[in-house]
Amino acid sequence: MPLQLEIVTPERLAYSDEVDEVVCPGVEGELGILPHHAPLLTQLGFGELRIRKGAEEERFAIAGGFLQVRPDRVVVMAENAELGAEIDLQRAQKAREEAERTLATDELEPADLARARAALQKALLRIRVAEHHRREGPRHRS
Amino acid sequence: MPSQREIRRRIASVRNIKQITRAMQFVAASKLKRAQDATLAARPYSEKLDEVLADVASVLGGETHPLLAKREGNARCLVVFTTDRPLAGALNANVVRFAGHEIAEHQGDVTVVAVGRKGRDALRRLRVPIAAFLPNFGDRPAFADVLPLARLITDDFLSGTYDRVDLVYPQFVSTLTQRPVLETLLPIHPSEDTHGIPGNQFIFEPNPGAVLEQLVPRYVAVRVYQAVLESAASEQSSRMVAMRNATENAEELIDDLTLTYNKVRQANITREMIEIASGAEAS
Secondary structure (H helix, E strand, C coil): CCEEEEEECCCCEEEEEEECEEEEEECCEEEEECCCCCCEEEEEEEEEEEEEECCEEEEEEEEEEEEEECCCCEEEEEEEEEEHHHCCHHHHHHHHHHHHHHHHCCCCCHHHHHHHHHHHHHHHHHHHHHHHHHHHCCCCCC | CCCHHHHHHHHHHHHHHHHHHHHHHHHHHHHHHHHHHHHHHHHHHHHHHHHHHHHHHHHHCCCCCCCCCCCCCCCEEEEEECCCCCCCCCHHHHHHHHHHHHHHHCCCCEEEEEECHHHHHHHHHCCCCEEEEECCCCCCCCHHHHHHHHHHHHHHHHCCCCCEEEEEEEEECCCCCEEEEEEEEECCCCCCCCCCCCHHHCEEECCHHHHHHHHHHHHHHHHHHHHHHHHHHHHHHHHHHHHHHHHHHHHHHHHHHHHHHHHHHHHHHHHHHHHHHHHHHHC
């Protein structure tokens, strides 16, 4: 029996389909969900969410939110969720360079430092997900 | 009787107005489509969040979080959503009148946070204390845009400035109907429907308290975001209908004026002919 997966963000329904396995970044480490998982409610961290459907694999870059596992479905409520194919790689790279430049300057305010670090982390994640998509496409899984 | 030239000038100016209202009608119609889609797209998330909150609350019981606790005090805050721009029909007037009733009933206890310039101006005329003013969020509000507002309200609630916070916004019912509604935002009242699974069967990671801690501020922000989206859709539909009426009225006016113009023209011709005829007779 496949899993009914839904990924929602405050702005849209990002994904809704039947899948075989979901691996997501929980706050306490990576978390794999297979069919018949016990009911679970957890916070999500920042990272890559992988969906396996038969031999296909898709990746989302997600940031924050919750994961709810019910007997009938799995719901990911993310602050932000972007499919590998949707990510603008050039923009992510530009954001990364900018964040790195900011971090390279001396005498940063603590708040600015935190913001720059978060921006860098986000850019790196988006680059990773987007590049993976370019390399492998959504179809194949080794 | 106005002169022919005067009437012609009036027809031209009404025709200009008609062009403008017509353009505004079409702009609003296309924006409405987008605003409506955004409102619908945001619904699943807020529904899911409701469910999760119900799950957690059923495990922890009520009053486990300061934002869920009911308070005795009477200090209230109304967050009133209106538009920045005029020409949106009776929308803003309705919202302000609705909020005004609520304020009058609880005279002295209510402070307003005005979102949208029109509401601020109208409420200021009613001499309601306005704690904060934010311009409206525009045609395409993003979730991140509403976070400062949500934080502001939450902080004031936690610090005890208000004991209750309500949202007043025009709910988008249909293109023709937008109804002002009042929704209590804080304290949060979680729904009790856990959709078939008792909350205590869930595994919580790291633990229910920590999940709740993260969940509650997000829940507040999502409720505010929903109100913003509904107001945006209401604004566009109300403006579209108002501008359609204006265009139709302009057309009617042009018809009337054209009729008058023809009458005047005919009267002039008749008069001239009589003058010529009587002139010829006299000679």
